[in-house]
Amino acid sequence: MKVGRALRAAVASLLLAAVLVLPAGAGGPVSITFWHGMSGVLNPAIDELTNDFNKLNPGIAVAAQYQGNYGALNQKLIAAVAAGQPPTITQLFPTWTEQLIQAKAIVPVQNFFSGPDGLSEEEVADILPLLRQTNTFNGVQWTMPFNKSLYLLFYNEDLLKQNNLRVPETWDDLLKVAKALTKEEGGRTTRYGFTVRSTEDYFFAFLLTNGGSYLQAGGREVAFNSAAGVEALQFLFDLVQTHKIAYVMSGFADADMGAGKTAMYIATNPGLAFAKAAAAGRFTVGLAPLPYKKNKATILSGTDVAILAKASPEQQAAAWKYIKFITSTNAQARWFMKTYYMPVRRSARDSTLARVYMRDNPEHRAGLDSLAVAKAEPSISEWNEIRTIVNGAVEEALLGKKTPKQALDDAAARANRLLSQRK
Amino acid sequence: MRGLARASSRRRRRLLENVEAWAFLLPAAAVLAVFHFFPILYAFYVSLLKWNMIDPVRPFVGIGNYAALLTDEKFLTALSNTTYFAVVSVLLTIPLALGFAVLLNRKLSGMSWYRTAFFVPHVTSLAAAAMVWHWLYQPDQFGLLNYLIDRVGLPPQRWLLDPAQAMPAIIAVSIWGSIGRDIVIFLAGLQNISPDYYEAAQIDGANGVQSFRYITLPLLSPTTYFVLIVSMIGAFKVFALPLFLTGGGPLDRTLTIVYSIYQQGFQFFRMGYASAQAYALFAVIFVITMLQRRVLAPRVHYDT
Numbered sequence: 001m002k003v004g005r006a007l008r009a010a011v012a013s014l015l016l017a018a019v020l021v022l023p024a025g026a027g028g029p030v031s032i033t034f035w036h037g038m039s040g041v042l043n044p045a046i047d048e049l050t051n052d053f054n055k056l057n058p059g060i061a062v063a064a065q066y067q068g069n070y071g072a073l074n075q076k077l078i079a080a081v082a083a084g085q086p087p088t089i090t091q092l093f094p095t096w097t098e099q100l101i102q103a104k105a106i107v108p109v110q111n112f113f114s115g116p117d118g119l120s121e122e123e124v125a126d127i128l129p130l131l132r133q134t135n136t137f138n139g140v141q142w143t144m145p146f147n148k149s150l151y152l153l154f155y156n157e158d159l160l161k162q163n164n165l166r167v168p169e170t171w172d173d174l175l176k177v178a179k180a181l182t183k184e185e186g187g188r189t190t191r192y193g194f195t196v197r198s199t200e201d202y203f204f205a206f207l208l209t210n211g212g213s214y215l216q217a218g219g220r221e222v223a224f225n226s227a228a229g230v231e232a233l234q235f236l237f238d239l240v241q242t243h244k245i246a247y248v249m250s251g252f253a254d255a256d257m258g259a260g261k262t263a264m265y266i267a268t269n270p271g272l273a274f275a276k277a278a279a280a281g282r283f284t285v286g287l288a289p290l291p292y293k294k295n296k297a298t299i300l301s302g303t304d305v306a307i308l309a310k311a312s313p314e315q316q317a318a319a320w321k322y323i324k325f326i327t328s329t330n331a332q333a334r335w336f337m338k339t340y341y342m343p344v345r346r347s348a349r350d351s352t353l354a355r356v357y358m359r360d361n362p363e364h365r366a367g368l369d370s371l372a373v374a375k376a377e378p379s380i381s382e383w384n385e386i387r388t389i390v391n392g393a394v395e396e397a398l399l400g401k402k403t404p405k406q407a408l409d410d411a412a413a414r415a416n417r418l419l420s421q422r423k
Numbered sequence: 424m425r426g427l428a429r430a431s432s433r434r435r436r437r438l439l440e441n442v443e444a445w446a447f448l449l450p451a452a453a454v455l456a457v458f459h460f461f462p463i464l465y466a467f468y469v470s471l472l473k474w475n476m477i478d479p480v481r482p483f484v485g486i487g488n489y490a491a492l493l494t495d496e497k498f499l500t501a502l503s504n505t506t507y508f509a510v511v512s513v514l515l516t517i518p519l520a521l522g523f524a525v526l527l528n529r530k531l532s533g534m535s536w537y538r539t540a541f542f543v544p545h546v547t548s549l550a551a552a553a554m555v556w557h558w559l560y561q562p563d564q565f566g567l568l569n570y571l572i573d574r575v576g577l578p579p580q581r582w583l584l585d586p587a588q589a590m591p592a593i594i595a596v597s598i599w600g601s602i603g604r605d606i607v608i609f610l611a612g613l614q615n616i617s618p619d620y621y622e623a624a625q626i627d628g629a630n631g632v633q634s635f636r637y638i639t640l641p642l643l644s645p646t647t648y649f650v651l652i653v654s655m656i657g658a659f660k661v662f663a664l665p666l667f668l669t670g671g672g673p674l675d676r677t678l679t680i681v682y683s684i685y686q687q688g689f690q691f692f693r694m695g696y697a698s699a700q701a702y703a704l705f706a707v708i709f710v711i712t713m714l715q716r717r718v719l720a721p722r723v724h725y726d727t
Contacts, residue, residue: 075689082476099692103477198673249562250584250672259565381475385691395674399586 029061030318032088032311036064037073037303038147041273045338053325060318062089070303081105086308088319093303094134094379097143106306110141112320119324126345127327134376135304144323147341148302149268150374151205152366154254154275156263157286167288171209171235174264174291178245181263194246195253195265196236198398200390204299205266206232208375211294215378220422222415224390225408228294233397233404240398248398254278257285266290268301269340269367287366289373300374302341333357340364342371382422386415470698481695488699498700500675501683502707504590508679509658512594512601517650519598520605521643525635527606528613538610545603553667556596557583560668583669586676593664593677601657605650612646613639641724648723652715659708680704 038046043066050064065087067073074096080086081103092100100106113119124132131145153168159181160167168174178193196202204214204224212228215221223229239246249256253265258278267275275285290298305326307319325331332348335341337357343349349368358364377383393411396402402410445452470488474481492498527538544552559567560582569579582592616639624634640647662681665671671678671686680700688697 071690078476078692099475099477103475103479105477248584250670381692388686388690392675395672399674401586401674 029059030314031061031063032315032318032322034062034064034089034091034305034319034322035067035073035077035087036091037067037070038091039066039069041277042270042339045335048338049326049331049335050322052331053322056325057318057321060321062318062322081308081310084310086310088311088315089305089307089322091146091303092143092306094143094376095381095383097137097304097306097379098381100306101137101142105309106142107309107316108140108142109144109307109320109323112317112324113141115317115320117317117321117324126329126347128344128346128371130300130371130374130376131344134300134379137379143304143306144327145344146303146305146323146327147270147335147339148300148344149270149341150298150300150302150367150370151201151266151268151290152298152370153288153290154257154265154267154271155286155288156257156279156283158283159263160286167286168264168291169289171206171291171293175239175243175245178239178264179243182245189244189247191260192245192247192262193264194239195256195262196240196246196248196398197253197265198248198250198391198395200387200394201299201301202236202266203229203233203390203394204377205290206235206293208297208299209290209292209295213375219378219380220416220419222386222412222419225405225412229408230405231293233394233408236394237397237400237404241400258282269342269364272340272363285363287363289366289370296370296373298370298374300376336364340367342367380422382418385418389414389418466698466701469694470702472695474694475692476694484695488696489703491696492699492703497675497678498680498683498703501678501680504675504677505659505661505679508590508594508597508661509655511591512597513651513654513658515594516598516602516605516654517647520602520650521609521647523602524606524609524613525639528610538606541606542603544600547600549600549663550667552600553596553664557668560592584673586674589669589673589677593661593668596664596668597658597661601654605654608650609643609646612643615646616642644723645725648719651719652712655711655715656708659704659711680707 034050036046046064050062054060054062067076070091070093073091074093077086077090077092077096078099081100086105097106113124127145131148132141135141135143135145153174155167160177163180165177165180166173168177174194181191181193182189183191207213207224207229210228210232212226212232213223216223236246240248247262252274253262253267254271254275255278256262257265257275258280269287272285272287279285289296305323307316307323311319326335327344329345329347329351330353332343332345333351333353336343336348336354343354348354358368389411393402393407397404397407401407471483471485472481473484473487523541527534527541561567561569562579562581562584566579566582568582573579580588583589620638620642621634624638629637660681661679662685665677665679665682666685669677671682681704684697684700684704687693687700
């Protein structure tokens with residue numbers, strides 16, 4: 001009986017000691033999570049940046065966690081916010097930001113500009129103005145641009161050289177070059193000049209280069225069904241159905257170019273890595289600004305980063321430090337060289353590192369030159385659904401089920417109905 | 424005095440037995456309550472709201488979502504696509520499964536291998552199978568299916584990219600995947616038929632077709648009835664195949680109701696509307712099942 005009581009006392013005191021000692025976990029590094037959608041070759045690049053940051057900042061431990069493609073990341077992010085267990089930092093598209101602001105789920109990065117670890121006025125002005133604009137909502141900068149890209153024309157350089165063709169600059173050039181590069185053998189086309197993906201971004205690329213725009217002034221109605229838009233969609237239809245120098249597909253055009261099925265297509269800069277992998281050294285992949293009709297333009301794409309409000313003040317401070325690091329001049333120059341995303345800072349674009357790299361890899365000139373004419377999509381939460389509606393219209397027109405004007409007008413009616421529900 | 428004591432101890436024993444029973448049921452009941460009943464009731468509540476899952480403001484719209492369903496052309500398209508899929512796939516699968524089950528009911532050597540072969544598609548991961556089928560269905564000359572029909576001299580087809588061919592292509596994959604399960608159920612039903620009936624028929628001079636028509640089919644009717652109802656319910660919930668093979672396209676021809684629910688709820692984050700669609704699906708399946716019961720139940724022959 002005495003032994004039993006002594007034993008019980010010993011266990012009780014051990015438990016008491018444990019309860020008192022364990023919660024004092026402060027002293028270890030502040031650990032934060034960063035949810036992203038960087039797949040393929042981009043994944044080790046983000047890991048490298050994160051590891052560098054962790055080494056330079058022993059008091060902070062950032063865990064960069066891949067969440068799948070951007071669609072999956074969006075779903076997981078919203079679910080995590082709804083469940084009250086969001087990550088500390090997340091990648092996000094500008095169209096997701098509005099929803100998160102309304103739900104009070106994120107903290108403006110602007111709050112950290114004036115803190116002890118903040119950004120000077122020049123450092124803030126160093127960020128490309130277009131990118132600062134797309135990250136600002138109601139006068140407050142909520143998010144920080146991180147991996148931005150834009151749409152370019154991808155082409156098989158060897159094929160163009162072999163056929164003495166100049167890189168297309170206008171829509172007419174595109175038509176001529178695609179015609180010249182379309183090859184037929186035995187009644188069947190073995191190579192097409194151009195790939196048309198039946199997605200909304202293809203249409204938007206041609207809409208913008210024809211002087212069209214997404215929304216009308218005031219933002220309550222869409223403007224993509226203008227004459228410029230109808231002309232753009234008609235041009236795509238003609239490439240496929242009338243001239244038969246392009247084909248419609250929904251998968252990855254880089255694989256088709258690698259297989260010799262197509263000579264040109266449109267995609268964003270980081271796609272260059274995938275295109276090179278698909279080419280596997282058999283030919284050089286070239287990049288050029290989008291062919292234009294009325295004015296040069298391109299679509300700004302890519303994601304920003306935001307800090308979630310649920311994080312503790314220490315975690316938020318640590319998160320800001322990480323964001324400051326990955327958007328710094330040096331990191332952005334290295335990020336650009338590794339992933340082909342656009343540097344978000346002027347100083348990164350003009351740095352010696354970047355300029356030497358571009359001298360040796362001149363195909364990136366196209367992207368940097370296009371930055372001046374890049375246009376961002378509307379950053380409203382309804383835009384995701386509107387993109388799907390436009391996608392449907394593009395499909396209908398390309399498959400000949402509706403005329404381009406009909407398809408776009410129907411899509412515009414549905415999109416306007418959505419927009420009218422905005423408060 | 425003693426009678427009363429016995430009565431009260433009996434009551435206590437019954438009470439203890441009840442408590443014991445509930446204690447054993449508790450884990451399963453808890454799981455069902457949390458993961459089945461609560462979501463079902465909460466989903467109905469959400470269907471009366473306009474909500475994007477994270478907005479703290481969620482206005483009550485009553486039957487607004489349900490009213491919107493009736494005029495939403497996309498939802499009506501999904502409804503008609505799903506009905507087309509369900510009717511065609513079930514009406515094709517059941518006779519095929521029955522035919523194969525009859526063939527597999529012989530006592531030949533190696534029969535268990537054949538049965539396994541038919542059942543394997545059913546136990547294969549749907550995602551993995553869909554990936555392979557997606558590759559088989561590659562359009563132009565790069566797909567295996569097109570390569571095979573090219574050998575026969577036919578032109579290559581667009582399959583999943585062709586609005587007219589996409590849904591039949593998905594139906595084919597669905598039949599491939601579910602025929603095994605139906606065969607197994609039919610086999611069990613066939614083996615439940617007493618051989619005495621067949622002997623009696625043989626004595627009376629019936630041939631194979633006649634004994635199938637007058638003995639097998641009627642005595643198999645409970646099984647057939649079961650398979651019909653269960654297959655129809657399952658077919659209305661089709662989602663994974665359009666998700667992996669076509670993404671709802673082309674031109675929304677393979678958009679099914681569950682896919683629409685997923686799209687509205689998890690791509691556009693309109694949870695209220697998605698929940699209303701889910702309840703609409705429930706209503707549709709309920710009505711169809713009741714109709715099936717009305718029409719078929721009297722024709723089921725129970726072997727008593």
